[in-house]
Amino acid sequence: MGKHCAVIQIIGHQNAGKTTLLEKLIKRAEENRHQVGTIKHHGHGGIPDHRFQVKDSDRHSKAGAVLAGVEGDGVLLLSLAGQHWPLAKLVEIYQSLSIDTIFIEGYKKEHFPKVVLLKEESDLSLLKLSSIICVISWFDIHSLNIHVPIFHIEDEQNYIDYIIGSVRGQHESGIF
Known part of the structure; x- marks a missing residue:
């Protein structure tokens, strides 16, 4: 396997x-001399096509990701096809390519580790997910009993710093 990332x-x-948010994180990580790879889940169902690749993964590449892929229904648009691509296997592939940081x-x-974006109150169910490291919300949720840092969407500098700090912490600790 490649180096730790x-x-x-x-989410x-x-x-x-x-x-x-990914574009901003990629740019900041690149400024810190990280080789960034991104993995996009094709949440619309079925096999992703090249039009979809251009829509989001191309934005990742333009922001500075050295490797950007989208996976859906067993097809990874890096021209790798298989029966199914579990996320753990995709991370392993990216690690073998000497990527420093993977944003998913x-x-x-x-x-x-997850960053959760909440745009509407109906999104609050996402707070039940595991491994949340922070929440970025478009509305005030400070009254909720959440045990991770909460940022307002307009508090960009602070949440970017926090997430990049988490990346740095993973590098230093060797986790993942």
């Missing part, structure tokens, strides 16, 4: 700002 998932419902968009039920 940090792994962070970005949220459609149009919550996941890809935009989607895969809500996996157990990597």
Whole structure:
């Protein structure tokens, strides 16, 4: 297997700002001289096509990711096809390519450290997921009993610093 890398998932419902947040994280990680790879879950069902690849994964590449892929229905758009691509296997493939940091968009039920984006109150069910390291919300949720840092969507500098700090912590500790 390749060298150790940090792994962070970005979770949220459609149009919550996941890809935009990933672009910002990729740029910051690149400024810190990280080789970033991204994995996008094709949550729309079926095999992703090249139009979808351009929509989100191309944004990841333009932000500075050296490797960007989208997986759906057993097809990873890196032109690798198989019966099924579990996230753990995708992380292993990326690690073998000497990526420093992997940002994952989607895969809500996996157990990597997660940043949860909440755009609407109906998104609060996402707080039941495992491995949450922080929450970024479009509305005030400070009255909820949440035991991780909470940031407002407009508090960009602080949540970017926090997430990149978590990446740095994973590198230093050797976790994931």
